[in-house]
Amino acid sequence: MKSGFNILTGCTLLLTGACAQMPDDVLQVTEQHKAMKVAQSRTIATPKKKEVLLAGAAALQDMGFSIDKTDPELGLVVGSKQRDATEGEQVALAVVGAALTTLLAGPIAGANSFKYDDEQFVRASITAGSEENATDLRISVQRIVLDQRGEVSKAETIKDEKLYSQFYETLGASIPWDVTGG
Numbered sequence: 001m002k003s004g005f006n007i008l009t010g011c012t013l014l015l016t017g018a019c020a021q022m023p024d025d026v027l028q029v030t031e032q033h034k035a036m037k038v039a040q041s042r043t044i045a046t047p048k049k050k051e052v053l054l055a056g057a058a059a060l061q062d063m064g065f066s067i068d069k070t071d072p073e074l075g076l077v078v079g080s081k082q083r084d085a086t087e088g089e090q091v092a093l094a095v096v097g098a099a100l101t102t103l104l105a106g107p108i109a110g111a112n113s114f115k116y117d118d119e120q121f122v123r124a125s126i127t128a129g130s131e132e133n134a135t136d137l138r139i140s141v142q143r144i145v146l147d148q149r150g151e152v153s154k155a156e157t158i159k160d161e162k163l164y165s166q167f168y169e170t171l172g173a174s175i176p177w178d179v180t181g182g
Helices: 002-018 031-040 049-062 088-105 107-112 161-174
Strands: 041-044 066-071 076-084 117-130 135-147 152-157
Touching (some): 031 041, 049 076, 049 135
Antiparallel strands (some): 117 135
16 A cells, blocks of 8 residues: 555656656747748748749759759748768868877777768758748758768758848749748
8 A cells, every 4th residue: 555655656756757847948049040030031022832842842943953843832831952961071080089099099989980971961942922922931951960870960950041031032033923021
């Protein structure tokens, strides 16, 4: 009987800890996030969402992406590309680090410390929403970088405003409507 009480008490303590209060600012949007949203978003002066998405898909292809998924009704286009992520400096540092580790800790430790970025997978998603006289468009680009062992070394949203500007310049050159914002 006493062990049942101890289990019940332990479970209660665990649940109480798991239901801790959320910080007040957890859902606050930072200035950096607001600036990135501005860089990723534009308004196209037409309510023709499907045509804008088609032009967005073409702009992604012009930037080297393959189109993976489209859903014009939902206002979504997803594209991806795979690129080499190897950097000479990183490989050189990995080799020197592995050599030093081998000298100091032995060959097994040295071989295990030899890591460098090998390839990256870049994914872009375009979302569109129609208004009465315009289409709101937003592009977001993420990448996953794998090391030479196939393990994830980085997973991040790309925050390069030049990339987003390049997309909208490419898009703007291929459509007859004005692109505003950003």
